[in-house]
Amino acid sequence: xxxNETTRQMTMAEALRDAMRLAMQADPSVFLLGEDIGVEGGFxxxxxxxxxxxEEFGHERVLDTPISExxxxxxxxxxAMVGMRPVAEMQYGDFVFAGMDQVVNQAAKMHxxxxxxxxxxxxxxxxxxxxxxxxQHAQSTEAYWMHTPGLKVACPSNPYDAKGMLYASIxxxxxxxxxxxxxxxxxxxxxxxxxSLDPVMxxxxxxxxxxxxxxxxxxxxxxxxxxxxxxxxxxxxxxAERLSEQxxxxxxxxxxxxxxxxxxxxxxxxxxxxxxxxxEEDNLTGGWGAxxxxxxxxxxxxxxxxxxxxxxxxxxxxxxxxxxxxxxLPDAEKIVAAVxxxxxxx
Amino acid sequence: MNPLQKEKLLxxxxxxxxxxxxxxxxxxxxxxxRVPGTLHQYQGQEAVAVGVCSALQETDIxxxxxxxxxxGIAKGMQLTSIAGELWGKVTGCAGGRxxxxxxxxxxxxxxxxxxxxxxxIPIATGAALAFKLRGEERVAVSFFGDGAANTGAFHEGINLxxxxxxxxxxxxxxxxxxxxxxxxLTIKIENIADRAAAYGIPGVIVDGMDVLQVHQAxxxxxxxxRSGGGPTLxxxxxxxxxxxxxxxPGKYRSPEELDQWQARDPLPAFREHLLAQGIVENxxxxxxxxxDRAVNEAVRHAENAPEPDPEETYNYVYA
Numbered sequence: 001x002x003x004n005e006t007t008r009q010m011t012m013a014e015a016l017r018d019a020m021r022l023a024m025q026a027d028p029s030v031f032l033l034g035e036d037i038g039v040e041g042g043f044x045x046x047x048x049x050x051x052x053x054x055e056e057f058g059h060e061r062v063l064d065t066p067i068s069e070x071x072x073x074x075x076x077x078x079x080a081m082v083g084m085r086p087v088a089e090m091q092y093g094d095f096v097f098a099g100m101d102q103v104v105n106q107a108a109k110m111h112x113x114x115x116x117x118x119x120x121x122x123x124x125x126x127x128x129x130x131x132x133x134x135x136q137h138a139q140s141t142e143a144y145w146m147h148t149p150g151l152k153v154a155c156p157s158n159p160y161d162a163k164g165m166l167y168a169s170i171x172x173x174x175x176x177x178x179x180x181x182x183x184x185x186x187x188x189x190x191x192x193x194x195x196s197l198d199p200v201m202x203x204x205x206x207x208x209x210x211x212x213x214x215x216x217x218x219x220x221x222x223x224x225x226x227x228x229x230x231x232x233x234x235x236x237x238x239x240a241e242r243l244s245e246q247x248x249x250x251x252x253x254x255x256x257x258x259x260x261x262x263x264x265x266x267x268x269x270x271x272x273x274x275x276x277x278x279x280e281e282d283n284l285t286g287g288w289g290a291x292x293x294x295x296x297x298x299x300x301x302x303x304x305x306x307x308x309x310x311x312x313x314x315x316x317x318x319x320x321x322x323x324x325x326x327x328x329l330p331d332a333e334k335i336v337a338a339v340x341x342x343x344x345x346x
Numbered sequence: 347m348n349p350l351q352k353e354k355l356l357x358x359x360x361x362x363x364x365x366x367x368x369x370x371x372x373x374x375x376x377x378x379x380r381v382p383g384t385l386h387q388y389q390g391q392e393a394v395a396v397g398v399c400s401a402l403q404e405t406d407i408x409x410x411x412x413x414x415x416x417x418g419i420a421k422g423m424q425l426t427s428i429a430g431e432l433w434g435k436v437t438g439c440a441g442g443r444x445x446x447x448x449x450x451x452x453x454x455x456x457x458x459x460x461x462x463x464x465x466x467i468p469i470a471t472g473a474a475l476a477f478k479l480r481g482e483e484r485v486a487v488s489f490f491g492d493g494a495a496n497t498g499a500f501h502e503g504i505n506l507x508x509x510x511x512x513x514x515x516x517x518x519x520x521x522x523x524x525x526x527x528x529x530x531l532t533i534k535i536e537n538i539a540d541r542a543a544a545y546g547i548p549g550v551i552v553d554g555m556d557v558l559q560v561h562q563a564x565x566x567x568x569x570x571x572r573s574g575g576g577p578t579l580x581x582x583x584x585x586x587x588x589x590x591x592x593x594x595p596g597k598y599r600s601p602e603e604l605d606q607w608q609a610r611d612p613l614p615a616f617r618e619h620l621l622a623q624g625i626v627e628n629x630x631x632x633x634x635x636x637x638d639r640a641v642n643e644a645v646r647h648a649e650n651a652p653e654p655d656p657e658e659t660y661n662y663v664y665a
Contacts, residue, residue, distance in 0.1 A: 007431070028480075029480075033477060035452060048422070060479055061479070063475075065506060066502070066505060066506060066509065067507065068468075068501075068502035068506055069502075070468055070498055070502045070503075070504075071468040071471065071498050071502035071505070071506040074465065074467070074468025074469045074471070074472060074503060075466075075468050075469070075471050075472030075473060075475055075501065075503075076472060077468075077477040077507060078409075078468065078469035078470055078471060078472025078473040078475070078476070078486070079472040079473060079475050079479075080472075081457060081469070081472075082407070082473045082476045082477070083476065084479070084626070086472075086477045101462055101465055101499070102465065102468065102469075105462050105465065106460070106462070106465055106469060110458050111662055111664070111665050112443065112451035112662075112663055113440060113444045113448045113450070113458050114440060114448075114452070114458040114660045114661055114662075115439070115440035115441045115443060115444070115450070115661075116661075116662045116665070117439075117440075117452040117458070118450070118452060118457065118458060119665040121665075133549075149663050150663050150664065151601070152664075172665050173664075173665035174664050181500075185520075197616075210468050270547075270646075285588050291534075343642050
């Protein structure tokens with residue numbers, strides 16, 4: 001952040017909206033499409049992110065669509081192939097599975113299949129994370145996108161990163177899956193999530209980009225590295241404070257981009273701490289943490305003093321009842337226990 | 347007949363005959379084991395690709411299918427670039443990485459052809475949406491088969507195109523079979539074009555074996571799209587002479603049925619028409635000889651071209 005830059009208090013929803021507004025002002029090829037995103041008297045998409053943009057840019061550039069996920073994503077792909085920069089919204093991240101062909105077979109493969117003759121600069125925004133809504137409005141989907149060559153995966157945890165990464169994603173020449181955690185949006189009034197965390201911070205009012213492919217050390221430590229993204233960053237930080245009271249200093253890395261993956265920065269942390277615990281809201285089996293664990297094991301085995309541990313959601317769909325959701329989600333207590341289990345030996 | 351019209355008709359004939367000659371040649375080479383990879387052939391449907399593409403301008407774009415050779419030729423792709431891709435060689439339009447089902451030549455408006463049935467329908471809609479947003483007088487065409495008419499993408503894509511009134515033309519090539527499954531087993535209504543009414547757009551049925559009829563319907567649909575009148579669904583009734591893909595002898599249909607369709611083969615009929623219009627036989631013979639040379643040259647060129655460097659595997663994952 002430039003020292004003299006004007007900043008403003010923003011929630012995640014406001015920061016995301018600001019990124020889209022600035023991108024649309026700068027570039028007429030940027031447009032938005034999705035369900036309920038621009039309807040007058042409506043709610044600005046599932047989580048208010050696009051509120052007011054239709055009034056500013058008109059309904060042609062803030063395009064309300066039928067409930068047709070395949071057509072939303074497909075139309076975004078087609079528009080991108082002829083030079084537009086669409087930002088498509090799924091009302092809930094889970095709905096992307098209704099348009100999955102357009103993500104995996106179309107958006108991700110077109111540049112490759114055409115030997116570079118077409119580009120697909122699409123951003124697909126997915127609200128993710130469990131929030132007492134049940135299994136079809138809750139899934140964390142990082143692993144699907146990481147597994148698909150050609151996609152980039154952004155998953156910011158705070159308003160500053162959210163704005164800079166969304167702006168960078170819109171400017172990127174590739175399809176970017178942009179994950180937004182429902183409990184971090186900071187919706188207001190009737191749109192406020194009851195269990196949300198809602199980080200608010202000073203965010204520059206101007207345009208800036210946080211390069212995709214970067215991760216960020218959010219707490220330095222020398223004893224163990226905690227890898228977390230989105231909501232889990234906050235839980236990892238809470239766990240780190242408790243661990244500090246026990247004399248264990250955890251380094252917390254915000255895995256704000258999962259593809260491309262910054263292995264070098266991960267390696268640097270690992271060389272210092274020699275222990276890794278991965279904290280993910282994704283299901284355990286084949287989650288993003290599984291890939292990280294495999295890569296770190298292959299590339300940094302001789303720096304490791306203990307097995308890599310994962311604190312993840314169990315292999316069940318996301319449940320709704322409070323007691324079940326608490327059981328399902330990683331929290332500080334589970335993270336502390338996992339860290340303690342890897343602290344012996346060394 | 348004015349000279350311009352004559353030139354146009356001759357060019358349409360040249361394109362149709364090129365598709366037929368090239369596809370027949372591929373079939374023979376396949377039987378000799380000389381064609382690598384897969385093969386989905388277009389013989390019988392030439393009037394559709396050529397009738398539609400000859401109604402387009404150079405800046406208009408088309409989205410094809412797993413059976414794209416005819417569309418590629420009709421939109422102006424070079425045979426060497428198509429053959430090179432079929433043979434998996436560096437001379438192919440995608441450097442050999444994509445194969446028969448994925449032909450691209452953006453320069454001539456051939457967008458990457460799509461081997462997921464129905465998937466290009468929303469994509470073409472999106473491209474047309476872009477043209478509309480930018481105020482460009484361009485048109486996108488989506489080609490697909492009868493099988494695609496039963497996918498969700500067909501419904502979602504056409505409905506979105508209709509409600510946003512974008513400049514796209516949907517061309518259904520009803521060749522009676524989705525792979526081996528006859529249309530009577532997959533669709534309860536007589537005409538796919540009737541579905542257009544459900545989206546509030548015009549639906550047109552044409553004889554897909556008659557290039558002039560296809561061309562006329564395409565001209566009207568393209569003009570409607572270009573002038574802001576929105577999408578049209580054209581259903582062409584046609585037939586594919588070969589199996590669904592390589593190695594499919596087509597035992598699910600009778601020889602009599604094939605005979606009936608071949609009796610209405612679009613090529614000799616159009617040739618007769620040209621002669622009746624006063625185009626002299628010699629001119630056609632000359633065109634045909636040129637096609638023979640071009641096809642043989644394209645095949646020879648592809649067979650002799652080098653394979654891509656293994657390192658090419660890693661290129662074009664990201665832009």
